[in-house]
Amino acid sequence: MTEMAANGDAVTVVQACRWSGISRRSYYYRPTKAKPRINEHLAERNGRAADPNGKRAVPLAA
Numbered sequence: 195m196t197e198m199a200a201n202g203d204a205v206t207v208v209q210a211c212r213w214s215g216i217s218r219r220s221y222y223y224r225p226t227k228a229k230p231r232i233n234e235h236l237a238e239r240n241g242r243a244a245d246p247n248g249k250r251a252v253p254l255a256a
Contacts, residue, residue, distance in 0.1 A: 211218050
């Protein structure tokens with residue numbers, strides 16, 4: 195493929211993906227940001243605790 199591009203031959207993303215055996219979805223994939231982590235010490239000071247699923251902070255039971 196690199197040789198074809200160097201020779202001036204047009205190689206589309208579709209062709210390159212087919213030849214290399216990867217999907218276009220994989221070619222365009224961009225990783226997402228990591229999940230925000232909750233600082234347990236600060237959450238405790240604010241009267242909140244981490245959700246067991248790690249999705250959000252929930253109020254502490256009185």
